[in-house]
Amino acid sequence: MELSYILNELGEDRELYFNAVAPPILQTSNFAASTVADLRRMLQNEAEAHLYTRGNNPTVTILEKKIAALEGAEHAIAFGSGIAAVSAAILSQVSAGDHIVSVKKPYFWTNALMNKFLPRFGVEVTMVDGTDPENYRNAIKHNTRLLYMESPNSYTFELQDIAAVAAIAKEHNCSTIIDNSFASPINQNPIAMGVDLVVHSCTKYIGGHSDVMGGVICGRRESINRIFEREFMTLGAILPPQDAWLLIRGLRTLPLRMERIAASTRQVVSFLDSHPKVEKVYFPFLPSHPQYKLAQKQLRNNTGQFSVLLKTDDIKRVEAFCDKLQHFLMAASWGGHESLIYPIAASYTEGGLKSSLPFNLVRFYIGLEDPEYLIKDIAQALEQI
Known part of the structure; x- marks a missing residue:
C-alpha cells in the first residue's frame, strides 16, 4: 500500500x-x-x-x-x-x-x-x-x-x-x-x-x-x-x-517531519561526538555504537533522540549546562516541533539517589529547528562544563 x-x-x-x-x-x-x-x-x-x-x-x-x-x-x-x-x-x-x-x-x-x-x-x-x-x-x-x-x-x-x-x-x-x-x-x-x-x-x-x-x-x-x-x-x-x-x-506530515528530524539530529550528534567536554554519545546510528549494524538492519533511518554523558563529576556543572541552553525546552516528552532536553540530574536530590542512570546523562530530542541554530546553542552551554 x-x-x-x-x-x-x-x-x-x-x-x-x-x-x-x-x-x-x-x-x-x-x-x-x-x-x-x-x-x-x-x-x-x-x-x-x-x-x-x-x-x-x-x-x-x-x-x-x-x-x-x-x-x-x-x-x-x-x-x-x-x-x-x-x-x-x-x-x-x-x-x-x-x-x-x-x-x-x-x-x-x-x-x-x-x-x-x-x-x-x-x-x-x-x-x-x-x-x-x-x-x-x-x-x-x-x-x-x-x-x-x-x-x-x-x-x-x-x-x-x-x-x-x-x-x-x-x-x-x-x-x-x-x-x-x-x-x-x-x-x-x-x-x-x-x-x-x-x-x-x-x-x-x-x-x-x-x-x-x-x-x-x-x-x-x-x-x-x-x-x-x-x-x-x-x-x-x-x-x-x-x-x-x-x-x-x-x-x-509524519514522513516529512521524520526526514527533517533525522538529518538535523545527525548534524547535532556529529558535533557532540567530537566535543572534548562530552564523554559519550548514546546514538545507535553512530558507527562507533556497538549495535550500529543491527540499527542499520532494523531501522530505515535514525530519529531525533539521543543522550550524552557530559565529562564532569560535578552535578552543579551539569545543571549549569542545562540551565544555560536557550533554544532547548526542558521537558519530559518528545516528538514535537520543538527541541528538548531531559536531564537525569533532575531525578537526584540531596537526600540520595533516585535514578539508576548517572546524573551527568542528558537526553536530547531534536525537533524542526535549523541544526546550526541548535549547535550554536549547545556550544555556548558547554562552556559551563
Whole structure:
C-alpha cells in the first residue's frame, strides 16, 4: 500500500461527509439504529460497529486504519495515552500465575506496570539485558507467556534483535509485544519481523505537535478485537474524537517531519561526538555504537533522540549546562516541533539517589529547528562544563 495513499486517502470516505477535505470530528457519544435488527447486529459485533463512542467512533476509526496500514497490521485500536495502550496490550496476554520476560529499563510507567502493578495480581516479571537475544531464551520458564521489547530502549537506546526475539518466542509458544514509539512506523515495522503486537505512544511522533495524547495497539484483527472486547471496553481508556482528529493531522506530515528530524539530529550528534567536554554519545546510528549494524538492519533511518554523558563529576556543572541552553525546552516528552532536553540530574536530590542512570546523562530530542541554530546553542552551554 502506497504511503501517500495511507496518509491522505485511506479510511476517508469523503462522500459520506459532504466531500470535506479534512474529516469531521464526530463529537457524539451515541449512534442510533434504524431497526431492532440493526441494533441487534451492532450489539453482537460491537468491535466492528459504531454503537457507542466508548467503543468505536468514525473519526477514531480513520486514525486506526491509517496506523494499522503504516505498521503492516490487519487492525489497530486507539487509546487515550501510550501507557494505556501498553497496559492493555500486556494485560491481554497474561493471567495470574503467568510470567513475562521484559527488556531492562523500559519506559518509566511500563517499568512500574511490570514491577509494581502486575506482581500484585500474581504475574511475575524477569527483566533482562535485551542486547543478546539469548538472555530472553535463558529467562523463559514453563509459565512464560510474553516476551516484551522496547527497541531502542529508553535513555541509553540499546537495541534488541527483534526478529531473533520473535523467533525465540514462537519456539516457546509465547507472544511478543514491542513499544515502537522511538522509531515511529515510518522507520521500523516489527510485525514484518514476526512480532505479534506493536504499541505506540501517539503523543510522540505521530501527533508531532505537542498538543495531544494518545496510544495505539496494532496486530492481527482477531487479537485486536479480543482486546477491544476485554481490556479496552472494560477499562475505558478511550481516545476522544477530537484528539483522533489532531493525530490524523499529525500523520499528514509524519514522513516529512521524520526526514527533517533525522538529518538535523545527525548534524547535532556529529558535533557532540567530537566535543572534548562530552564523554559519550548514546546514538545507535553512530558507527562507533556497538549495535550500529543491527540499527542499520532494523531501522530505515535514525530519529531525533539521543543522550550524552557530559565529562564532569560535578552535578552543579551539569545543571549549569542545562540551565544555560536557550533554544532547548526542558521537558519530559518528545516528538514535537520543538527541541528538548531531559536531564537525569533532575531525578537526584540531596537526600540520595533516585535514578539508576548517572546524573551527568542528558537526553536530547531534536525537533524542526535549523541544526546550526541548535549547535550554536549547545556550544555556548558547554562552556559551563
